[in-house]
Amino acid sequence: MNGPIDKSLRERAARVIPGGMYGHQSAASLPANYPQFFARAEGPWLWDVDGNRYLDFMCAYGPQLFGYAHPGIDAAYANQMRTGDAMTGPTALMVELAEAFTSMISHATWAMFCKNGSDATTIALMAARAQTKRNAIVRATGAYHGAQPWSNPRPAGTSPGDRAGQHFCTYNDVASLEEAVKAAGDDLAAIFVSPFRHDTFQDQSLPTREFAQRCRELADKTGALLIVDDVRGGFRVSRDCSWSIVGVEPDISCWGKTIANGHPISAVLGSDRARPGASSIFTTGSYWFAAAAMAASLATLELIRETDYLERLNAMGDTLRAGFDERAKAHGFSIRQTGPSPMPQILFDDDPDYRVGYGWCSEMLKRGVYTHPWHNMFLSAAMGDAEIAFALKAAGESFEALRASVASLEPHRMFAGRT
């Protein structure tokens, strides 16, 4: 709940930050009672600057796989920071981390490390272009692959050349995929896909086996590389690349967010087939060789390998989904819960301007649960039965409150005037 401290910080931010805030963590498109600024976080819990506590179903928009301030992972970071972090060259941890990833991810024989998810997707794009000496890519309409000019979801500040040679298909629609590949012709460098459809404002869709296999076949047939952008989905769908669930291996996969439980590192993993292209490009960043985030990533990968976190995430996600559904029905709402259980997207039927969804999230927030009205959410392994019960209790009360107020809801100002 945004209180007086949040309000005061927003006023100060409006003076010194363009638009008051930018990017995916701007609260401008969230329900009016959502806070912009936070004070602390621990395990599955998050506190805003006015002292309100939330069970956080955004997990920092993904990274918090094992919960905030994880003692073991953060100790690995802090210890390495004291020994040596950003130095004049990498440490042995870079080799160890590349070995850990290539031993865990079936398709991968090599790894490169960077900082942003956008770095990973851009390296993948460059590696594919360098390897094939071609320019065109096929990607799905509405899929987010980062905010670099070539992939930015908005046109502002981009140049037509940034998006030259991009051909679009519809996720899971084989005919549209074939058409886009045909349009790219003999210039096709890469087919770029999300591991499942996780577009904002939309129901999520798991990949069909037919679509994934056709991506693989078309890449092989044309000599293009198949790239799976696992930055958002990675390690919440599988301990391997997410397309392992449909039995398809990409040439390159892109990783970030979960791989060091929130510490700043992302990764590109590739097969031997993709190695020449990756070896030929120049790519770098000031902090890409820094060791502390690599130590945290090694500690995170160990937890991924050696705990039942994924089975627990799935079980909790299933319980949550069934419980939300039951409570929605009990109060006369019809909701669509889509995507993998640990990454739920919840949208309301008959809600073209999302006002009902916004209203529900707003009620959930009042009851100490941070959900999102149009972006998929994330469970963390720091959650347990008590947290799931807490969320379900809040959900029941929120549906009840929503039932009482739904007739008088107004659309969020983002949608005012739209239907």
Next chain:
Amino acid sequence: MNGPIDKSLRERAARVIPGGMYGHQSAASLPANYPQFFARAEGPWLWDVDGNRYLDFMCAYGPQLFGYAHPGIDAAYANQMRTGDAMTGPTALMVELAEAFTSMISHATWAMFCKNGSDATTIALMAARAQTKRNAIVRATGAYHGAQPWSNPRPAGTSPGDRAGQHFCTYNDVASLEEAVKAAGDDLAAIFVSPFRHDTFQDQSLPTREFAQRCRELADKTGALLIVDDVRGGFRVSRDCSWSIVGVEPDISCWGKTIANGHPISAVLGSDRARPGASSIFTTGSYWFAAAAMAASLATLELIRETDYLERLNAMGDTLRAGFDERAKAHGFSIRQTGPSPMPQILFDDDPDYRVGYGWCSEMLKRGVYTHPWHNMFLSAAMGDAEIAFALKAAGESFEALRASVASLEPHRMFAGRT
């Protein structure tokens, strides 16, 4: 000195990292005895994996302004990490950091934070394009503005569209600047400049007042934005934007490296004139709102404001330069030391394939001093009189050893066959 542990790590890296290593921290283009992997660092000192200690004149390629493992800065990072780092939104530190920057940097009224230097330069480019609704940019041949496709120093993996609308001038050459601006015509979005010429393999040049003023005038005349890329030079030339030394204020400046003494954060700073463009773009990254690096940056900015670090860097740089020059002459070498004293570039006369420079660096390394044969170097405030004396003693011995071996030097394999 690369020993058996370094050798073994290189062999493992060759299997799991494309090309064995990538980017600016690859040792492939350094003298043959340089190590690739490091074990630890403290203050001005760096240890490789085989236990050799170096006085490090690369400072992690810039970031280490106050020395490795700085207790106060690292404590700020560690404390904030325990409280809350990457969360579902920013903390008050983001506002405080934007306020700190805008109070210190004359031209700036706003700030945006990101992770890589390349993020900062790309945001600047996008903001200028969004603001002017134009595409072209003018930049200097050979200047490095990061490794994104639009600025990548190599063509591999880039597409012709990435560089559309780029017009090149020669740094400090007003006539070439005017010509490039003319060529961009009414499509000019930005003039992009380094604070001084710090191209690799070249003598450095401080900006002439005439060149800087003409950049400002031409931006004003054409309605383009003037962007100073201070990622590498920032805070080693001035406590303000580096072009304060020639009395010219840009519309946007790009920062990184030193601003948190090696912790991962970069920044874009801008004036009110540039605010509409910056406010209109979508730009973001998974870890851009994380608080720990912001806490470290606030601690670093405090040291920048409140210590005599810059005067000390200049004094040490001057002593070093005079001492190197004297020792070179004493052994019959003629060297060119260029650029700001805290960021020396040292090149040898009559050394077209850099073999003499490589030879000298190789000798310095044997004596525990890490210098660079073709990239500008960096002093840190953790150095003092004892370290400068150590470097000068090593330099004298290295020039002497080089005199004995110079006739038999071979060119580095990078240059084999070139003259």
